Structure formats: structure tokens, C-alpha cells
Amino acid sequence: MPRSAVRRSVSTLAGRLFLWHAVAVVGVLSVLGIVLAAVLEAYFVDQLTDGLARDARAVRETLPPAGPRLQPHVVNLGDAMGVRITIVRSDGVVLADSQHDPATMENHRDRPEVRDALRGGLGVASRPSATIGVPFRYVAISAPGRIVRIALPLTTVESRLSTIRLILLVGFALAALAGILAAVGIVRTVSRPLARIASAVERVGRGDLSVQVPEEGTHELRALAGTVNSMRGEVASRIDAVEEERRTRDAVLSALDEGVVLLDGQGTILYQNDSAVRLLGARLRSGRELVPASLAELTSSVAAGNELRETDVTVGPGGRTLHATALPIPGEDAVLLVLRDVTERLRLDAIRRDFVSNASHELKTPAASIRALAETIGAAAHDDPDAAARFAQQLEREALRLSRVVADLLDLSRLEGERKDRAVVMLDELTGEEVSRYLELAQERGLSLRMDRDGAVRVAGSARELRLLVRNLIENALQYTPSGGKVNVRTSSQDGNAVLVVSDTGIGIPTRDRERIFERFYRIDPARSRETGGTGLGLSIVKHVVENHGGTVRVESELGKGTAFTVVLPLA
Ligand code: ADP
Numbered sequence: 078m079p080r081s082a083v084r085r086s087v088s089t090l091a092g093r094l095f096l097w098h099a100v101a102v103v104g105v106l107s108v109l110g111i112v113l114a115a116v117l118e119a120y121f122v123d124q125l126t127d128g129l130a131r132d133a134r135a136v137r138e139t140l141p142p143a144g145p146r147l148q149p150h151v152v153n154l155g156d157a158m159g160v161r162i163t164i165v166r167s168d169g170v171v172l173a174d175s176q177h178d179p180a181t182m183e184n185h186r187d188r189p190e191v192r193d194a195l196r197g198g199l200g201v202a203s204r205p206s207a208t209i210g211v212p213f214r215y216v217a218i219s220a221p222g223r224i225v226r227i228a229l230p231l232t233t234v235e236s237r238l239s240t241i242r243l244i245l246l247v248g249f250a251l252a253a254l255a256g257i258l259a260a261v262g263i264v265r266t267v268s269r270p271l272a273r274i275a276s277a278v279e280r281v282g283r284g285d286l287s288v289q290v291p292e293e294g295t296h297e298l299r300a301l302a303g304t305v306n307s308m309r310g311e312v313a314s315r316i317d318a319v320e321e322e323r324r325t326r327d328a329v330l331s332a333l334d335e336g337v338v339l340l341d342g343q344g345t346i347l348y349q350n351d352s353a354v355r356l357l358g359a360r361l362r363s364g365r366e367l368v369p370a371s372l373a374e375l376t377s378s379v380a381a382g383n384e385l386r387e388t389d390v391t392v393g394p395g396g397r398t399l400h401a402t403a404l405p406i407p408g409e410d411a412v413l414l415v416l417r418d419v420t421e422r423l424r425l426d427a428i429r430r431d432f433v434s435n436a437s438h439e440l441k442t443p444a445a446s447i448r449a450l451a452e453t454i455g456a457a458a459h460d461d462p463d464a465a466a467r468f469a470q471q472l473e474r475e476a477l478r479l480s481r482v483v484a485d486l487l488d489l490s491r492l493e494g495e496r497k498d499r500a501v502v503m504l505d506e507l508t509g510e511e512v513s514r515y516l517e518l519a520q521e522r523g524l525s526l527r528m529d530r531d532g533a534v535r536v537a538g539s540a541r542e543l544r545l546l547v548r549n550l551i552e553n554a555l556q557y558t559p560s561g562g563k564v565n566v567r568t569s570s571q572d573g574n575a576v577l578v579v580s581d582t583g584i585g586i587p588t589r590d591r592e593r594i595f596e597r598f599y600r601i602d603p604a605r606s607r608e609t610g611g612t613g614l615g616l617s618i619v620k621h622v623v624e625n626h627g628g629t630v631r632v633e634s635e636l637g638k639g640t641a642f643t644v645v646l647p648l649a
Pocket of ligand 1: 086157549552553556557562581582585586594599600601602606610611613615616617640
């Protein structure tokens with residue numbers, strides 16, 4: 078195993094447990110083995126000494142007196158008993174030896190076992206024999222006038238001890254092996270469930286909340302697995318709650334028309350809703366990407382200065398105007414940027430301003446004329462009654478014009494208000510009725526007015542509004558067609574639509590004005606229009622009615638030849 082792998086396995090709980098267990102088993106067994114071997118050796122030597130002492134006493138009983146018979150007797154006895162027997166005289170001279178010639182042996186008075194035996198006790202010693210050279214165990218006892226010494230080579234003892242040591246070693250090695258196997262077993266029962274729990278916790282950490290740790294093993298491990306499982310459940314329900322909160326917040330914020338951008342103090346974008354992406358034209362990552370630069374400056378100055386600031390900016394190729402408000406989030410290093418598209422509001426403001434000034438102008442002119450005429454009539458009433466009558470007629474015309482402008486303005490404002498009178502309207506019948514109303518006027522002006530009906534045409538909408546539409550188109554056609562001309566009105570159904578066409582053989586509309594004639598107060602020839610009593614609001618009323626009914630209106634015209642207005646509305 079490479080060194081790093083060893084270091085890694087030792088650093089695991091299983092590795093440590095195994096290591097300490099193995100050290101404990103081997104250590105205890107080794108100490109035990111050494112002690113046991115020493116005890117056994119001592120016991121063995123004691124036993125041996127006892128045996129040799131018994132042999133010595135037995136030899137003492139059979140010994141003949143010193144003489145020529147002594148040496149052969151000792152040799153025979155030594156052979157028979159398997160030991161070395163030495164007989165020493167009290168002065169140390171060797172009298173007989175079962176394994177050696179006593180004549181050649183030195184004086185034995187100084188041998189420790191002999192000395193002890195001479196003092197009357199049991200002499201015991203272990204040492205290499207000076208005569209033979211191998212280590213011996215000596216035991217000596219005293220007999221009258223001499224010493225009987227029995228010796229056994231310790232090699233015999235050593236070989237028996239080696240056998241015992243070997244048995245001990247094998248026994249302890251087997252015990253150590255069993256201990257180590259037990260350690261492996263213990264380590265596995267602890268480390269396997271722990272490893273399972275650890276991997277489950279790791280998966281939970283990575284966001285996999287489907288894991289379920291099996292609750293098995295010891296009481297503690299089951300409790301730990303149970304805790305991990307309930308922790309996982311808790312984490313899952315917290316995440317669900319946070320997710321739910323986030324979804325609700327996203328739903329609320331994405332439903333807003335306002336763009337909402339949340340930035341941290343460093344300008345990183347933490348959140349932006351769909352409207353913000355739409356208004357800014359891109360999904361941004363950083364406040365520095367905010368365009369124009371004044372928006373980026375706005376947020377960074379609020380991030381630095383902590384007070385609310387707002388500004389209007391123009392963005393995108395279409396030049397939309399956004400009202401931007403940047404405000405600090407209290408207690409957090411973050412800035413909230415709210416963007417509101419005010420383009421439409423500004424446009425409507427401008428239209429409204431124009432309208433008010435146009436309307437005032439339209440009303441001012443006839444009102445001033447009326448005042449002047451009234452004064453003139455007052456002055457002329459006595460002196461020139463004829464002139465007074467003429468002025469009175471003029472005054473009536475101006476008053477009529479004034480009331481027409483007011484009536485058209487009222488119609489327009491009603492059209493812009495809420496519409497409640499929705500019903501199925503027979504457009505062909507309604508148009509027929511309106512045409513009939515204008516027949517007399519057409520005749521007066523030397524015009525032919527005809528109606529062409531192509532079946533029943535039903536539309537859903539307001540009869541009052543549709544009447545206004547038809548009336549304004551017919552009035553215009555009669556107005557702008559010179560005597561002798563023709564005005565044709567036709568209703569039909571085509572491709573699921575109701576189609577109304579009002580055409581004339583009148584003066585026509587110049588191409589450049591066709592776009593603008595639907596604007597309020599727009600007139601191609603204001604002087605002429607005023608003369609004929611036009612208010613400049615008729616087509617604007619037509620356009621409103623068409624829009625209220627979800628339809629379209631278009632104009633085709635040729636100067637000097639005539640004009641055709643075509644209104645298309647969805648069929649009921
Ligand atoms: P007005 O009250 O002046 O008729 P409208 O809004 O109805 O105002 O029409 C706007 C202008 O469009 C008119 O001033 C006129 O110049 C032109 N116009 C409308 N209808 C016709 C038509 N049938 N033929 C020619 N010009 C027309």
C-alpha cells in the first residue's frame with residue numbers, strides 16, 4: 078500500500094479503531110507470553126532441581142565406600158539414570174565421575190554447589206562445565222565424608238523449554254489472529270453504518286433530499302440514522318417552504334408592470350423580474366451593465382449614500398421613457414431599483430394638453446363671434462332692423478356651431494367612458510334608418526344617396542355608438558361631395574366580418590392627410606370645414622367607435638374623384 082493510502086486509512090475511524098485494537102491485542106498477548114514463559118521456565122528449572130536432588134539422595138544410599146569399586150559403580154549408575162554423577166571428597170578431591178576420569182579432574186572444593194553442600198545444605202548451580210564445556214545444572218548433597226553431585230546438561234532443559242516456547246508462541250499467535258479478526262468485526266459493525274450515514278448526509282448536503290438512511294445496527298447508530306432522517310425531513314420541508322415563498326414572490330413580482338431589480342452593495346444583481354428584463358432590453362448580471370449610465374450612477378449613489386433617489390431616463394432604440402426609483406433596503410447592503418414605463422402616460426399627457434388647448438380654441442372662436450354679434454345686434458336693433466336680422470341669423474349659425482362642437486365633445490367623452498349598452502345590433506337596419514334620415518338633406522344638396530343591403534348583418538355592440546359612426550360617415554360624404562354627386566352606403570358580411578362602406582364621388586382626400594384625418598380637430602381645409610359647420614371631431618368619433626367594437630376602419634380616396642370609408646367589425 079502506498080504511504081498516502083496508509084496515512085488515509087489510519088486517519089479514518091475504522092483505521093484508528095483497528096490499529097488500537099491490534100496494538101492492544103498484540104501488546105497484552107506479548108506481555109502475557111513473556112511473563113508466562115518466564116514463570117514456566119522457573120517452574121521447570123525448579124522441577125528439574127527437585128528431580129536432581131531426589132536422584133542425588135538415591136545415589137547417596139547406594140554408594141559403596143571409597144575404593145576401586147566406586148568409579149565403575151558411578152559410571153553404571155550415571156548411564157542408567159541418564160545424568161552425570163560426581164563424587165567429591167570433603168577436601169574437594171574428585172573420587173569418581175560418571176563421565177570423566179577423576180584422576181584428571183581438578184579440585185572441586187571451590188565449586189559453589191559443593192561449598193553449599195559442605196555447609197550441610199542443598200547446593201544448586203547452573204554454569205558451563207569446566208571439564209566438558211557445556212552448560213549444566215548442578216545439584217549437590219552431602220554424604221558422610223563426601224559430596225554427591227548430580228548434573229544434567231542444560232541443553233536438554235533448553236530444548237524442552239524451546240518446545241514450550243514454541244507452543245506458547247503458536248498459541249498466542251492464534252489468539253492474536255482471533256483478536257485481530259474480532260477487531261475487524263467490531264470495526265465493520267461500527268464503520269459500515271457510519272459510512273452509510275456519512276454518505277447520506279453528504280447527499281443531503283448536495284441537495285438530494287430523497288435519501289433515507291436505514292435505521293439499523295446498535296442503539297446509538299439507529300438513533301444517529303433516525304436523527305439524520307428527521308434532519309433530512311426538516312431540511313426538505315424548510316426548502317419546500319422557501320421554494321413556495323420564492324414562487325409566490327416571483328408570481329407577484331412577475332405580474333407587476335413595473336421592472337424590479339435588486340442589487341447588492343457591490344452592484345451584483347440578486348434578482349430582476351420579467352418586466353425589468355423587458356424594459357431594459359436584456360437580462361443583466363451586474364449594475365454596471367445598466368444603460369444609460371445615469372441608471373448605474375443612480376444605484377451606486379444610493380448604495381453609497383443610503384437615500385432614495387429617482388430620475389427619468391430614455392432607453393432603447395424606440396426611446397421609451399422610464400421613471401427610475403432607487404431606494405436602499407433598510408438593514409441590508411442592497412438597493413432596490415423600480416422602473417416604471419411612463420412613455421404612454423407622457424404621450425397621453427401631451428395629447429390631453431393638445432386637446433384642451435384645441436378644444437378651448439374651438440370654443441373660443443364661436444363664443445367670441447357670438448359676443449361680437451350680440452353687441453352689434455344690440456347697437457343696430459334701433460337704427461338698422463334689417464342688418465340686425467342678418468346678424469341675428471349669423472349669431473344663430475355661430476351658436477349652432479358652438480353647440481355642435483360641444484355635442485361632439487360630449488360624444489367623444491362618452492365613447493372614452495365605460496360602455497354598458499352591449500347587445501346584438503342589426504347593422505344593416507340601423508344603417509338603413511340613418512340613410513333615410515339624410516335623404517331629404519341629400520336631395521336639398523342635389524346629391525343622390527343610396528343604400529345597398531346584402532343580407533342581415535349582426536354585430537355585438539352599442540346601437541347608440543354605431544349610429545354615431547354611420548351618421549358621421551354619411552354627413553362627411555354629403556359635406557365633401559359637390560352637388561350632382563353620388564353617395565353610396567353598403568352593408569354586407571364577408572369572411573365572418575360585418576363590412577360597412579360609405580363611398581362618395583366628392584373632392585377626395587390628399588394622400589398626405591389620410592393618416593391624420595382621424596385625429597381630433599384635424600381638418601384638411603379648416604376655413605372650408607368651419608364654413609360647412611364641421612368640427613374636426615367626426616372621424617375621431619368614428620375611430621373610437623370602431624376601436625370600441627374591436628374593428629378597423631380604412632380610407633381609400635382619389636383627389637377630385639371621391640372617397641370610400643370601409644369599416645370592418647366582427648360579426649355577432
Ligand atoms: P369635420 O367635422 O371637419 O368633417 P372630420 O373629423 O369628420 O371633421 O373629418 C376630418 C377631415 O377629413 C375633414 O375636415 C375633411 O377635410 C376630411 N374628410 C372627411 N370625410 C371626407 C370625405 N368623405 N371626403 C373628403 N374629405 C373628407
